[in-house]
Amino acid sequence: MIRVALIGNPNVGKTELFNRLTGLRQHVGNWPGVTVEKKTGKCIYKGEEMEIVDLPGTYSLTAHAIDELIARDYIVEEKPDVVVDIVDGTNLERNLYLTLLLLELEANVVVALNQWDMVNERGIEIDVNKLSELLGVPVVPTVATTGEGVEALKEAVLNAAEGREKRRKVVMGYGEDVEALIKKVEAVIVKDTSLSSKYPPRWLAIKLLERDEEVTKRVEDSPFWDEMREVLKR
Amino acid sequence: MSEVLGEEPEVVLAERRYEAISRILETVVRKREAKKLTFTDILDHVFLHRALGIPIFLALLYAVFQFTFSFSAPFSDMIDMFFSWLGGLAEEGVMPANPVLASFLSGGVCAGLGSVLVFIPPIFMLFLALAILEDCGYLARAAFVMDRMMYKLGLHGRSFIPMITGFGCNIPAIMATRSIENEKDRIITILVNPLMSCSARLPVYVLIAGVIFGSSYAAGAAVFSMYLLGIALAVMMALIFRRTLLKGLPAPFVLELPRYMIPSPKSVILHMWERGKWFLIKAGTFIFAVVVVIWTLSTFPWGATSGGEIIENSYIAAFGHLIEPIFRPFGWNWQAAVALFFGFLAKEAVVGTFGALLGAGEEAVDTALASAGWFTPLTGFAYMVFVLIYFPCVATIGIMLKELRPKWVLFAATYTLVLAFIVAFIVIGVGHMMGME
Numbered sequence: 001m002i003r004v005a006l007i008g009n010p011n012v013g014k015t016e017l018f019n020r021l022t023g024l025r026q027h028v029g030n031w032p033g034v035t036v037e038k039k040t041g042k043c044i045y046k047g048e049e050m051e052i053v054d055l056p057g058t059y060s061l062t063a064h065a066i067d068e069l070i071a072r073d074y075i076v077e078e079k080p081d082v083v084v085d086i087v088d089g090t091n092l093e094r095n096l097y098l099t100l101l102l103l104e105l106e107a108n109v110v111v112a113l114n115q116w117d118m119v120n121e122r123g124i125e126i127d128v129n130k131l132s133e134l135l136g137v138p139v140v141p142t143v144a145t146t147g148e149g150v151e152a153l154k155e156a157v158l159n160a161a162e163g164r165e166k167r168r169k170v171v172m173g174y175g176e177d178v179e180a181l182i183k184k185v186e187a188v189i190v191k192d193t194s195l196s197s198k199y200p201p202r203w204l205a206i207k208l209l210e211r212d213e214e215v216t217k218r219v220e221d222s223p224f225w226d227e228m229r230e231v232l233k234r
Numbered sequence: 235m236s237e238v239l240g241e242e243p244e245v246v247l248a249e250r251r252y253e254a255i256s257r258i259l260e261t262v263v264r265k266r267e268a269k270k271l272t273f274t275d276i277l278d279h280v281f282l283h284r285a286l287g288i289p290i291f292l293a294l295l296y297a298v299f300q301f302t303f304s305f306s307a308p309f310s311d312m313i314d315m316f317f318s319w320l321g322g323l324a325e326e327g328v329m330p331a332n333p334v335l336a337s338f339l340s341g342g343v344c345a346g347l348g349s350v351l352v353f354i355p356p357i358f359m360l361f362l363a364l365a366i367l368e369d370c371g372y373l374a375r376a377a378f379v380m381d382r383m384m385y386k387l388g389l390h391g392r393s394f395i396p397m398i399t400g401f402g403c404n405i406p407a408i409m410a411t412r413s414i415e416n417e418k419d420r421i422i423t424i425l426v427n428p429l430m431s432c433s434a435r436l437p438v439y440v441l442i443a444g445v446i447f448g449s450s451y452a453a454g455a456a457v458f459s460m461y462l463l464g465i466a467l468a469v470m471m472a473l474i475f476r477r478t479l480l481k482g483l484p485a486p487f488v489l490e491l492p493r494y495m496i497p498s499p500k501s502v503i504l505h506m507w508e509r510g511k512w513f514l515i516k517a518g519t520f521i522f523a524v525v526v527v528i529w530t531l532s533t534f535p536w537g538a539t540s541g542g543e544i545i546e547n548s549y550i551a552a553f554g555h556l557i558e559p560i561f562r563p564f565g566w567n568w569q570a571a572v573a574l575f576f577g578f579l580a581k582e583a584v585v586g587t588f589g590a591l592l593g594a595g596e597e598a599v600d601t602a603l604a605s606a607g608w609f610t611p612l613t614g615f616a617y618m619v620f621v622l623i624y625f626p627c628v629a630t631i632g633i634m635l636k637e638l639r640p641k642w643v644l645f646a647a648t649y650t651l652v653l654a655f656i657v658a659f660i661v662i663g664v665g666h667m668m669g670m671e
Contacts, residue, residue, distance in 0.1 A: 010413075011492050056412070056413070062244075064415040065412065066413075067412045067413045070412075092255075092259060092262075092263060093255055093256070093259060096258065096259075097248075097251055097252065100251050100254065100255065101251075118493075122272075123265060124263060124264075124265055125263065125264040125265070126262060126263055127261070127262045127263075127264075130261060130262050131258070131262045134261070134262065135258070172251070172254045173254070174247060174250045175250055178243075178246065178247065178250060206247065209243050209247070210243055210247055211243065211244065
């Protein structure tokens with residue numbers, strides 16, 4: 001069975017897409033924050049069973065709010081086979097923030113470029129292939145309200161799960177000063193093999209630099225914690 | 235580390251991410267034409283207007299309740315007639331063979347449960363109206379407009395979204411507070427949420443308002459005033475909590491407004507059904523159980539009450555007289571007191587209790603209650619106010635226990651009870667000053 005998580009900013013049509021994929025009728029609202037707990041449904045595509053989890057809508061993946069933590073924990077701990085990031089095509093600037101965070105988590109991301117009809121209506125032109133190339137992940141235009149593009153999305157998810165999608169690891173640079181810090185922390189983290197096999201080391205390093213409380217708690221037990229703290233202090 | 239970057243690392247990293255996004259967008263996105271003024275922009279000029287925003291919201295809310303009140307009345311009457319007929323049938327058909335069963339069917343099931351089910355139409359109408367407002371995108375604006383006011387008062391802006399959800403039911407509303415980042419803001423929002431009048435309280439308002447004001451516009455206005463009072467009290471209590479127990483500044487927040495759209499009938503109906511079905515499930519299980527308990531207590535000891543006819547000799551009367559003194563200053567009799575007691579479980583049970591206690595098979599609960607003369611306009615209105623405020627229902631307490639530490643839940647239960655007494659006293663006091671009885 002393929003485990004798929006749906007994630008995206010609030011009110012981008014995530015639950016609507018979830019209903020399209022699973023045939024369920026979860027409550028959809030024109031209103032942010034309708035999904036606060038994760039919901040699960042099933043979808044069979046080309047004989048493959050997919051378990052689809054609808055995560056709460058979030059702008060970010062910090063440890064500040066419970067719904068963001070629920071979403072992040074699911075991706076970090078449960079490690080779904082594919083993470084479908086639903087992006088509002090009419091507001092890429094804000095939506096891609098979450099996408100970058102997901103890439104940092106080294107999740108197997110497929111971007112659903114939703115509200116594609118509105119994109120066209122508003123006269124916005126998006127080079128989908130270029131976007132896919134720059135992010136290093138597949139990008140599929142969808143219209144959740146009509147179901148347009150949903151079959152293509154299923155195909156992309158299936159391919160991604162089986163590792164057939166062309167995908168390259170894109171590392172978004174933070175600029176020399178920050179990168180130098182990340183490198184230093186990362187160098188200590190990789191010494192702890194149990195930690196670095198569980199979480200992406202670069203992600204851990206970034207979160208530690210951001211003083212993320214939840215991640216810090218997880219790392220505190222590491223035998224290299226003192227060394228990490230030493231590096232972080234500087 | 236902060237010295238190296240010159241600022242909080244979290245802020246710096248977020249900035250760098252946005253820079254990276256701009257670089258991506260430069261190569262990927264091209265706009266064909268300059269941004270036109272969209273339909274949404276035009277509507278927002280009106281609905282989000284600084285001065286008109288709140289009056290528009292209140293006017294729409296008023297329209298919703300008048301709509302709910304007047305359009306549902308004929309349907310309610312039909313359900314009423316059905317249960318009265320059924321009750322009469324049970325009495326005639328079963329009475330000779332088994333008087334206890336006959337009393338149970340007519341007094342317990344038909345009068346008790348029937349009195350609650352009569353409120354299917356107003357509750358579904360309310361959900362229909364709210365679903366339309368929500369799906370078209372207005373409800374998010376209402377939250378925004380209220381936010382602006384609340385933020386000025388030092389309250390967290392995000393709080394109003396869960397509060398508007400509270401008009402349906404406080405349980406999903408309390409769960410929706412999870413999106414509030416600051417823990418203090420979240421606690422405040424949960425604590426005041428039960429003051430937002432949920433749909434379970436609507437039957438009580440509709441019943442009492444109908445009894446004391448008849449089916450006039452005054453009744454609709456009285457129901458509307460309960461919702462206003464709920465909002466006002468929620469804002470007031472939130473302010474008090476902010477200044478005393480949970481000091482601090484509200485966290486800044488961004489509320490994204492969805493675009494306006496014409497709601498699809500399918501989605502609206504589905505929406506109404508999703509929420510309304512909980513009322514049916516509750517009525518069929520929980521409320522039914524409560525009604526059975528009330529019927530049992532009001533009919534036994536069988537010999538003394540002769541099947542509930544002489545209710546003064548029943549167990550429930552004994553219990554009612556025990557707690558009545560607490561409510562005597564408000565002018566409520568023991569039956570009203572008992573109804574409040576069972577309302578702890580679920581507010582609809584207040585109506586169910588009146589139904590079972592009045593037990594009249596042929597008469598509808600509202601006409602029976604009106605002719606019983608238990609409420610004057612003043613005591614009835616105070617009763618509505620009390621039902622609005624006192625104690626969140628058991629299910630809400632349950633969800634609060636999941637989201638808050640027990641001491642806060644205990645606090646919520648206590649302060650709402652105290653507040654209910656205070657506000658109801660004020661209503662009675664002001665009424666007396668105005669020469670009402």
